[in-house]
Amino acid sequence: MATIYEVSKLAGVSLATVSRVINNTATVREATRERVEKAMRELGYQPNTMAQSLASNRSNSVGVVVSELNGPFYGTLLSEIEKAFRAVGKHVVFAASHSDQAIEQQSIEFLKSRRVDALILHVESVSDEYLAKLNQTDCPVIILNRDVPALEKQCITLNNRLGGYLAAHYLLQLGHRDIAYIAGPQWKSDARDRYLGHCDALREAGIEPNPELFYEGDFQETGGTQGFLALQQKAIAFSAVVCGNDEMAAGVIAEAHDQDIDIPEKLSIIGFDNVNFSHYVYPKLTTIDYPIASMGQMAAHWILQHVYQQKTPPLQQLFEPKLVIRDSTTHYDDNCAKNSP
Template sequence: MATIYQVSELAGVSLATVSRVMNNNAKVSDKTKQKVLDAMAQLGYQPNSIAQSLASNRSNSVGVLVSELHGPFFGDMMSAIEETLRYEGKHTIITSGHSDEKREKESIEFLIGRKCDALILHAEAVSDEYLLELEQRGIEFVLINRYIESLKNRCICLDNRQGGYLATQHLLNLGHRQLVYVSGPLWKQDAQARLTGHKQALNEANIAFTQAQLFEGDYRQDSGCKGLDYFLERGQKFTAIVCANDEMASGVMSRARQLGIVVPDELSIVGFDNIIYASYLYPTLTTIDYPIYDMGKMAAYSILKTVYNKKDVQVTPVFVPKLKVRNSSIQHT
């Protein structure tokens, strides 16, 4: 079986040049590229990832850490990353951290141990200090949905505060004045930012925010059900409910239906994320569009540009959320 070394000798070029040809690197002239291709054909050489790694000091793999492997949100993110990298001849190794500091660290160190060329991290529980340490260790990585000022060049994020603001402003514009809020886990940066936006919109409308109007959920559907029960059991008056993600909003809708509360006639609901089934719920869900597919693609672009020297890509670090008005919110009379 022919080896990459034999290809190098027959073509009269270095191992690095052979690797560049196999990786479609634009730095190789057409004449040199043809010499290498001819040598490969003559020897019947079939490239493999190990040989490419030896020649280029690259594994052509990118590690991806996500919080969970289930659900449309992370599915979209992983699909975008994998498709974008695969198109450029790179492969992904995916692991999950389950929003737990120990598991996230273990997963990140596993990916580093697999000799990934770079990492794309949806890391929620590890500290800023740990991520700064990764940078000091020379690990190439990009963060999704997390902003650290000293690592801002590595961050691909959404303006979550603005998203929270838009959701609440929409209901206020419809005449609602009694609002309650189901948040995500408030130790998470995005949940804090969305709640901050909610409070800002209330403040601008001269409406006081109290803790009685807040239920802290966990971003899962069941906590939306619990949130609605929480407010009803305490006699809280409200005509609209803002949920920090669509899963919890769907839980509120499901529980409202069980209790005979008509949405949106008796209760308007707004979610956050615009996951695929938001437009299939009944009634269809008004929500904030979180372009996670585009953000995953942008994270992959960032790696391609900084690690693999792909020059013809533009990286947008901050995405702006947009309101998607559907049928779960109506004018309050």
């Protein structure tokens, strides 16, 4: 097994220079860094991670807590974070909280006990006060998809209210007036903001939101199916459905197919997130693009810049959603029979 002494000799530099390259603890000329890294590759030298941690007082690892580890939304987020850190020789440790306050705290404390250098948190249940107190420890925190007043400069968020507005506004432009809404859990700020944006668009068009056309789902495909069936039992008809995310929209599409309801001629459907399956369902789903990959990458860049003192592209905190028009929506006219009980 190659040693640091052999790397030093082959690269023609001192042991201290090799150490600085390995631990990234000081500025090294780019040409020198490349020479050391080339020698390491040629010799097959693998740095001792324990020694690196002792030398730099860093574990070279970052902890990430999200609600779930499965599904297209979180899969995209985690993949982008891992890719950004792997490119610079850092490691990522993931934990799932299942939107449970106790599990969120346990996951955070576990990752801290593993001496991660920073935390990326996509959490929903722990309080703002807990997060502010956490940030006062020696483990920097970056928050995704949530505004925490005490951590204003460490929050990377999406304008969810605008996204909700864009979905309803587009359907109104198509001539729809009786628009049903299947929401995510309203205790979640993003789900609540999306519905508020929906109501903004309706009121702008002179339409008061009808509680009979509202169903609170769970952001799961089954919640979309259950929501659609529940709405059909109401005493009011509707020609379009807005869903709080794409998974629930997929549930509505599946149930509509089972009932032989033509989409979009008899029912227009729009989702939120623009996850990878949204252009594979039939018909392809009109949705609101949630740039979660870019937001995950930005969280990684924040840590690389503030914790590891590495140069990154300019940081961005607020992201804007965009309407993605596909085949699940169309114009409403008087010949289109609304869904009725």
